[in-house]
Amino acid sequence: ENSHGKVHESDEYSKYKRYFTPLPTLPPIPADNPLTPEKVKLGKMLYYDPRLSRSKIISCNTCHNIALGGDDNVKTSIGHGWKTGGRNAPTTLNSGFLKVQFWDGRAPTLEEQTKGPIQAHVEMNATPELVVRRLKAIPEYVELFKKAFPNDPDPVNFENVAKAIAAFERTLNTPNSPFQRYLLGEENALTKEQKEGMKLFVEKGCIACHNGPVLSDGRFHKFKSNNDTGRFRVTKNPKDKYLFRTPQLLNVALTAPYFHDGSAKTLEEAIRHMAEQELGQKLSMEEVRKIKAFLESLTGEIPLEARTVPILPPERQ
Amino acid sequence: ENSHGKVHESDEYSKYKRYFTPLPTLPPIPADNPLTPEKVKLGKMLYYDPRLSRSKIISCNTCHNIALGGDDNVKTSIGHGWKTGGRNAPTTLNSGFLKVQFWDGRAPTLEEQTKGPIQAHVEMNATPELVVRRLKAIPEYVELFKKAFPNDPDPVNFENVAKAIAAFERTLNTPNSPFQRYLLGEENALTKEQKEGMKLFVEKGCIACHNGPVLSDGRFHKFKSNNDTGRFRVTKNPKDKYLFRTPQLLNVALTAPYFHDGSAKTLEEAIRHMAEQELGQKLSMEEVRKIKAFLESLTGEIPLEARTVPILPPERQ
Ligand code: HEC
Ligand code: HEC
Ligand code: HEC
Ligand code: HEC
Ligand SMILES: [Ca+2]
Ligand SMILES: [Ca+2]
CATH class of the missing domain: 1.10.760.10 (Cytochrome c-like domain)
Structure with a gap:
């Protein structure tokens, strides 16, 4: 609601917000381990x-x-x-x-x-x-x-x-990241480049797996990089060979190197590789730069x- | 100064205070590296x-x-x-x-x-x-x-x-240890046992080497426990064989094991060994206990x- 008492989408990017979930203050607390x-x-x-x-x-x-x-x-x-x-x-x-x-x-x-x-x-x-x-x-x-x-x-x-x-x-948990503040209504918490990155993140399809409050669906997807068979080691089900759980992306700018084997040194490398391996797409340098800027907006406060x-x-x- | 406006030594232990130096807020700051x-x-x-x-x-x-x-x-x-x-x-x-x-x-x-x-x-x-x-x-x-x-x-x-x-x-630096507070006038900051330990620390002669604000004279003394030749490694002077610098004793209750080779597991062991090796004395169990209680009063606030x-x-x- 703005100062005129009218809800509006202030720019062309606002409509992408609905694909995302703000980070709650606390994660689910199990009944047999209350938080004190x-x-x-x-x-x-x-x-x-x-x-x-x-x-x-x-x-x-x-x-x-x-x-x-x-x-x-x-x-x-x-x-x-x-x-x-x-x-x-x-x-x-x-x-x-x-x-x-x-x-x-x-x-x-x-x-x-x-x-x-x-x-x-x-x-x-x-x-x-x-x-x-x-x-x-x-x-x-x-x-x-x-x-x-x-x-x-x-x-x-x-x-x-x-x-x-x-x-x-x-x-x-790390509240108050620029993206979190943006989701909660602070329009200027993201730069234009970061908003472009958010848009690409949705439109290219990253959001299919990286969704929910920490940008992980909690499900398993194929990612073959060495002879680590991933989920198969746990289930022994051949269908699970080389499946890995989608990692969260909050604070990802702080957690290089990337992937389960640390094989991607930089965020650019990880983004490019994801697009190719998970979406069969080649991203332009500009697209990678924008998605990276968006991912950098996910760094919150410890x-x-x-x-x-x-x-x-x-x-x- | 007590509530009657009269300076007095409140008990038989007060006279031992003068062997000790309260911890200043800061150590000496070198001219070529000012603290900012x-x-x-x-x-x-x-x-x-x-x-x-x-x-x-x-x-x-x-x-x-x-x-x-x-x-x-x-x-x-x-x-x-x-x-x-x-x-x-x-x-x-x-x-x-x-x-x-x-x-x-x-x-x-x-x-x-x-x-x-x-x-x-x-x-x-x-x-x-x-x-x-x-x-x-x-x-x-x-x-x-x-x-x-x-x-x-x-x-x-x-x-x-x-x-x-x-x-x-x-x-x-770690101010506000019970002993520090005692030195600064808080009479009840030490237990009776700790005061007894302080007295023994002075009278037995520990204070000869463990003195100054952190209870180290900064000098070298003989301590042979294995083939580490200590100061000799630095100077190559045969007189320096098996000499080690007196360590500080602040927070010593937190820093087991003891000695340059970690050979003493407990504070009791270290105290007993010091008395024997550095002072040629055997301490009673009670004396060890009291000195230990005193050393425990040296734990300050980080x-x-x-x-x-x-x-x-x-x-x-
Ligand atoms: C020597 C390094 C090391 C130590 C010590 C260590 N971890 Fe880990 N931790 C790892 C590695 C490597 C993984 C990933 C292993 C895997 O997925 O097979 C991991 C995974 C995790 C995860 C899963 C996170 C996710 O995204 O799936 C959590 C939570 C975690 N550790 C917490 C802890 C806690 C709590 C301790 C101490 C009790 C601990 N770790 C000690 C290296 C370590
Ligand atoms: C089909 C599911 C899927 C899609 C689509 C997908 N990802 Fe991933 N993502 C994963 C999985 C699974 C991993 C973990 C791979 C591994 O290391 O085993 C991962 C890892 C990552 C990592 C590394 C995280 C870390 O901490 O190591 C980044 C960054 C990333 N994805 C970003 C993206 C971006 C950007 C896109 C879109 C261009 C994308 N992902 C699309 C499933 C997916
Ligand atoms: C792998 C363990 C290790 C690491 C890492 C380490 N130290 Fe030490 N430190 C020691 C040991 C062991 C000694 C004693 C060595 C000796 O006296 O020969 C020591 C001695 C010291 C002393 C002397 C204190 C005294 O009472 O004489 C200081 C100060 C110190 N270290 C600070 C540092 C700083 C600052 C760093 C990082 C730049 C560091 N140390 C990294 C193990 C380590
Ligand atoms: C002649 C000097 C001297 C005298 C006297 C002396 N010390 Fe020490 N003290 C040292 C030296 C030197 C060391 C280090 C020995 C080593 O590890 O190489 C030491 C180590 C210690 C340590 C271990 C500290 C640590 O962090 O490892 C304690 C505790 C200690 N002394 C207590 C005492 C007590 C209590 C007395 C009296 C009963 C005493 N000392 C008498 C010189 C002395
Ligand atoms: Ca990582
Ligand atoms: Ca020690």
């Missing part, structure tokens, strides 16, 4: 705590570095023993909005997801027992688990580690609370 | 930025993790390629107050110190050229260097990287500004 300040506080500590890894030097924040946009900016992550799992680390920012977790969708929830890297040999290489033993030896943690899970008689357990981290991740490093309690001596 | 907000801001970004390492995954904060009290809590640090240099990482907190840097004192200033780990093969394994090339490719960094070094025609250089990080480190993770600019694509 106590749990989020504990989850943040665990997220930043390298003692969740066998070596004691790798935390979630090592590969999903808040300072870098929730990822590690390398081709494929390096973990325990300087080993790599061969896949690029997606951002944890806004990950609560994803319908399934991991490039191959092998975890249905953030709770399930979290248990993966803690135990993966090429990531944190710990065990549930080791993690629980370490946490139980730190009296401040025991207290914090009691507060976060007040009805649980033995709250320091691996399920609750996962629940607390997942709760924290659900607060790792909440100060998540950016404030917790003071972790020392081990009992 | 612009420089501190840049220095914080560089401190948290893993792109200063060849692998792009190791930052100063990896081994001097603010969340953990400015260290990494492991015996000897693990760096590039999962290699170790065989020494324990001291905390960067309050490091601006040290008269010389490193266990063997091989760097006279924080500026010189910083150049070490960036290039060390077992730490960040980069080169000055690599670091400067990477930073120059990030327009936001170029701007920030210009602001931090306004009189420098070509400000993105390795000297300035070191200057900015050193400037940030000089703000990494400034919120230092704990706020910077948002690092992405590489130009």
Whole structure:
């Protein structure tokens, strides 16, 4: 509604808004893991705590570095023993909005997801027992688990580690991006070039897969780049060979390199490749430039609370 | 001054205060590297930025993790390629107050110190050229260097990287510890046990080496535990064999394990060993407990500004 009390579409681009969904304040919260300040506080500590890894030097924040946009900016992550799992680390920012977790969708929830890297040999290489033993030896943690899970008689357990981290991740959302502000009515939050990019994003068909609040349909699509068979590894169904879950695109300007194997160094490269492989089209340099400008408008603000490093309690001596 | 307007020593412990020096707000600032907000801001970004390492995954904060009290809590640090240099990482907190840097004192200033780990093969394994090339490719960094070094025609250089990080480190101080508050007149900031520990710390002779605002004389003393020859490695003077610089003791409750090789797992162990090796005395269990309680009163507050993770600019694509 403008100052004359009349709803109008102020320019030729406004009609594209309806293809998009503004980012809600919070993602869906599962009934069995309600979001409480106590749990989020504990989850943040665990997220930043390298003692969740066998070596004691790798935390979630090592590969999903808040300072870098929730990822590690390398081709494929390096973990325990300087080993790599061969896949690029997606951002944890806004990950609560994803319908399934991991490039191959092998975890249905953030709770399930979290248990993966803690135990993966090429990531944190710990065990549930080791993690629980370490946490139980730190009296401040025991207290914090009691507060976060007040009805649980033995709250320091691996399920609750996962629940607390997942709760924290659900607060790792990035509002106030230029595009978000544009969607909410701030006409000048986007440049003309970015609006052109938005239009192309819809008209070329990117929106077919990159839709919803974080621009991912949560579904699987063919993307063959090396011998990683993607979804097939999970289902063993031949139809799923080389299928990968559409990644979100919020903050994508911060998360180079791109694709599940980090094979695209730049956003231009990723856009061009997408158009060719997923849409069978060749984009002009100008089109790529405009779509890139649009994608850059998806960078939001990381909440100060998540950016404030917790003071972790020392081990009992 | 108490409420009756009369200066008095309120208890038998007050007389020990004069052996100690309260922590000033800031350490000495070198004339050629004045502290400015612009420089501190840049220095914080560089401190948290893993792109200063060849692998792009190791930052100063990896081994001097603010969340953990400015260290990494492991015996000897693990760096590039999962290699170790065989020494324990001291905390960067309050490091601006040290008269010389490193266990063997091989760097006279924080500026010189910083150049070490960036290039060390077992730490960040980069080169000055690599670091400067990477930073120059990030327009936001170029701007920030210009602001931090306004009189420098070509400000993105390795000297300035070191200057900015050193400037940030000089703000990494931890005021408001119980002991600090006690020294400044808050009589009840220490428990009786902690006051007993303070008394023992003076009377047993720890204060001979652990003195000044961070409880380090900045001098070298014999400490043989393995074949690391310490100061001798720097001077090649046989008299310097197995000499190590006295470490500071602020926040020591957060920085286990102890000694240059991380050989003491607990504070008790370190205290007992110090008394035997440096003072030729055996302490009773009670004495150890009291000194430990005193050392625990040295944990201060990490400034919120230092704990706020910077948002690092992405590489130009
Ligand atoms: C050594 C690097 C490393 C560590 C440590 C690590 N991750 Fe990851 N993370 C990855 C990689 C690589 C992937 C993608 C793996 C895949 O899809 O097969 C990933 C995927 C994820 C995802 C899925 C996001 C998406 O878009 O599908 C989430 C959420 C996540 N990690 C959170 C965490 C949490 C929480 C921790 C700590 C408990 C953690 N990670 C520890 C590297 C790491
Ligand atoms: C048919 C579905 C589909 C269409 C259409 C599609 N994408 Fe994608 N997109 C994906 C999938 C799946 C991936 C992940 C591929 C992989 O790495 O395995 C992806 C990855 C990306 C990435 C990399 C994200 C990251 O973090 O690595 C970008 C950028 C991207 N798409 C942009 C676009 C643009 C721009 C268009 C239109 C020109 C487009 N996509 C069209 C499904 C699609
Ligand atoms: C891979 C681990 C690692 C990394 C990365 C690292 N350090 Fe260190 N740091 C150490 C170790 C180990 C020592 C002790 C080495 C010695 O004394 O020989 C040390 C010593 C120091 C000291 C001396 C403190 C004292 O009490 O003498 C300072 C200050 C310091 N580092 C700051 C930094 C800064 C700034 C960076 C980043 C530019 C950095 N470190 C990167 C492990 C690391
Ligand atoms: C003659 C000098 C001297 C005396 C006396 C002395 N210290 Fe030390 N202290 C040192 C030196 C040098 C080190 C470092 C040894 C090493 O690791 O190489 C050290 C290390 C320590 C550490 C470990 C700090 C860390 O971060 O690793 C503690 C704790 C400590 N001293 C406490 C004490 C106590 C308590 C006493 C008295 C009972 C004492 N010291 C007496 C010189 C001394
Ligand atoms: Ca990426
Ligand atoms: Ca230590």
